[in-house]
Amino acid sequence: MDVYKHYNQEQLNAQYNNRLHVPDYANYFERWEKLSRQTEKEHAIFKDISYGSHALECLDIFPAANPNAKTLVFIHGGYWHLLDKRLFHFLAATFVKRNVTMVLINYPLAPSASMDAIVSSCRNAMLWLQNNLTSYGGDPTQVYIAGHSAGGHLAAMLLVNNNSTFIKGVVSLSGLFQLKPVMLSNINSVLQMDVEAAGRNSPACLQPIHQCPLLLAVGSNETDEFKDQTHEMYDNRKSKHSSIQLLNVPGKNHFSILDAVTENSSALQTAIFRLMNTEV
Numbered sequence: 001m002d003v004y005k006h007y008n009q010e011q012l013n014a015q016y017n018n019r020l021h022v023p024d025y026a027n028y029f030e031r032w033e034k035l036s037r038q039t040e041k042e043h044a045i046f047k048d049i050s051y052g053s054h055a056l057e058c059l060d061i062f063p064a065a066n067p068n069a070k071t072l073v074f075i076h077g078g079y080w081h082l083l084d085k086r087l088f089h090f091l092a093a094t095f096v097k098r099n100v101t102m103v104l105i106n107y108p109l110a111p112s113a114s115m116d117a118i119v120s121s122c123r124n125a126m127l128w129l130q131n132n133l134t135s136y137g138g139d140p141t142q143v144y145i146a147g148h149s150a151g152g153h154l155a156a157m158l159l160v161n162n163n164s165t166f167i168k169g170v171v172s173l174s175g176l177f178q179l180k181p182v183m184l185s186n187i188n189s190v191l192q193m194d195v196e197a198a199g200r201n202s203p204a205c206l207q208p209i210h211q212c213p214l215l216l217a218v219g220s221n222e223t224d225e226f227k228d229q230t231h232e233m234y235d236n237r238k239s240k241h242s243s244i245q246l247l248n249v250p251g252k253n254h255f256s257i258l259d260a261v262t263e264n265s266s267a268l269q270t271a272i273f274r275l276m277n278t279e280v
Contacts, residue, residue: 004181013186015225018149018254028255029087036089043096045089046136051128054108057121059128060085062092062102063137070276071101071138073129077149077174080118081110081190088148094262094269098278101138103129107154110191115179115201122154123161130166144276146171148258153177156203156233159210169213169275173261173268174226174254177204177233181225204233213243213275217268219252226254247271 003009019025039062046061063069072095076083085104092102107113107121126143133140143166147155152175158164176182179198182191199205214237218230227248234246249260249268260268 004184009186012181012184012225015223016182016185016187018223018226021223022253022255025255028258032087032090032258036087039089039093043092045092051105051125052121054113054121056106056108057124059103059105059125060089061136061138062089062096062104064096064099064101066099067137068134068139069099069101069137070142070144070278071103071129071133071140072144072146072276073103073105073126075105075107075122075145075147075151075154077147077151078109079187079190080115080150088258091258091261098273100276100278101133101136103133103138115191115193115197119154119157119201122158123163126158126167127163141166141168143167144169144171146173146261146272147175148173149254150176153179153201153203156214157201159208159212159214160203160206161209164210167210167212169215171215171217171272171275172230172233173217173257174219174222175216175230175233176226177229178202204229204236208237208240211241211243213245214241215245215247215271215275217247217249217257217271219254219257220248220250221253221256223254245271245275 004012043062048058050058076088085106095102105125107118130140145155152172155170155172179202183193183198216230216234218227260266
């Protein structure tokens, strides 16, 4: 029996099980962990700065050398219930050396936090940065957002609220923009979304308040559903967004797409820096 499109339950679950399709996924985590700890040693960092009352409402800042720098905020993935900002510190080296301040945020995780609460927490992090970024060398009028997987979803959700006009651009890597199939998959046993929650947190179906430049990237080696997620978001926004780009990243899977961010002069890295009006 089909539960979504032409997928039965087992097939739908498989479409959203990235680890199933990348058997050596643990190797990525191990390498990122080593690179991230090395990045901490080589660059200045302010750790675990609280932006809210929850223990996970905290962020890390890698300040650029020069003051009033452009700032890139990174939101990690993990299907809204896994992983931590520290695993992704390795991304900071690419940006700090180009005088971009890097901020990595944590947020409350499911099942203790609902999807609405997670989205709200990310918005609170952005408001905190607006009020405090200057103290860490960043320019609060030059803030860009990047997110991977569930983080790509959260980055897109920051454009559908009234407090987002200070965001200058968004990069979503392998994002999730239509939560109905996620709700119908076995992942929802942790997320516990109902139809209403999935609808109000599906940016592909929502009207953006702010139309800053938007880059949607997905790996060519990802599942059909992840590709469809990105293409649906692009199709739904291209007539409403004055500056939107769809980038299919050749040879990259759901995990290796993050490596393309750090690969000098890769198509993805070039597109990100172009969006930020920063030299590659």
